Amino acid sequence: MNHPGLTSFKAMFKRDMLIAYRHRGEVLNPLLFYILVVLMFALAVEVRPAVLQTIAPGVIWVAALLSALLSLDSLFRSDYEDGFLEVMLLSPHSLYSLVLAKVLAHWLVSGLPLVVIAPLLAMALGLPVVAMDELILSLLLGTPVLSLLGAIGTALILGLRSGGMMISLLVLPIYVPVLIYGAGSISAGFIDNATSQPYLLFLAAFLVMALVFAPWATAAALRISVE
């Protein structure tokens, strides 16, 4: 197993994880943001168990979406600022695997914690225990898609002044399918009394498609942005 793409993938993954480990404090930020957004919804909406329960899947998914958006900002920024990105683009290694490694490391640090904490928040919103499987599975399949697609947007707006607002405008419309199937899979189970399997299968299909095409598009966007 010494494919050159794999070697560069491993090296990049190790580097990014190490950097994340050295900045342990920042790891908590997306997570705290996520919890706060859900809390805000619970405070803003009338606290009636029936209401909270119906909106819980949507709230959890929208919070995950926003949290993914905000954390994406840091995906390439520091590398862009200290010139690492240019070196990465000049290197003979496959940009596809380098980008994939970066996104994977980023998701492990900013996406996976959301999946882990989500059941707790869902309980607080009164989501029935039967829906927990769908909740965890849909987030596990969906949040990597958010990171992969968001990486394209981040790469496009690299170094622009109005970055923060811009990325939501670019990326949110593309997030629509993930949101619909993610929240749909949770509510299908306990509200509509239907099977959630087709929803999860669609999410899995999105993940496979995004894994194949998104790093490629991200690589192209990086080449455009860094010249």
Add this chain to the structure above:
Amino acid sequence: MSEKLNWFKYSSPASFYPLADKMIPWFFMAAILLTLVGLYWGFFQTPDVLSDQKQYYRIIFVHVPAAWMSMWLYIVLVGWSLIGLIFNTRLSFMLASAIAPSGAIFTALALVTGMIWGKTSWGTWWDWDPRMTSELILLFLYLGYMGLQSAISDPQRIDRASSLLALVGGVCIPVIYWSINCPDPNQCAALHQTSSLKGIEANILFAMLIMVLAFLAYSFAIIIMRVKNIILHRERNTLWVTEALEFKP
């Protein structure tokens, strides 16, 4: 003697510019003429009362052509972006960015006329009907495209970055449309009827198709005009532009 056809003759802004000048009046005249015919036919040559619709159905002559154009223009935009990225032709990028505002306007027009029609016919301005929602998302794709263009200052990066964005959007549109339209095959509920061009009355169909052609001609005219502006702006430091803009008595 067969002269070799030069496919790229008009791909240079300098040679496209005079051609654009010649094309604009024709397309404008066609647009005005077709609009007059289409609206006349739509208002005076069609049956007054359909089985379930009243006079207000006549908004169809603006609503449907606008909705069709909004989608068609995005496809054309993606096409020019793709051609631009492949062949690296400046004019393709210019065409793509000239299409975006027209596309956004048609999308907004389709949404507004749809809301007016919806209020009279369904009794509500807005409903999260799949087609309405996807049209709204399309509007945001157009706005995102234009927003990205205005956020970048380097023209080369504008062209390539926005084209890549248009491509990503183009790949996602079918998925978005179908995810909104039918998340669960068992429960597809929509206020819009499924399109039924065959069942439509011949005069209404005729007026509607004429209006589609009118909107198409208008788009051609206005987009070519916008391309002219973009060319002048981008190439303002070249010799041919200074010569073209010189005052000729």
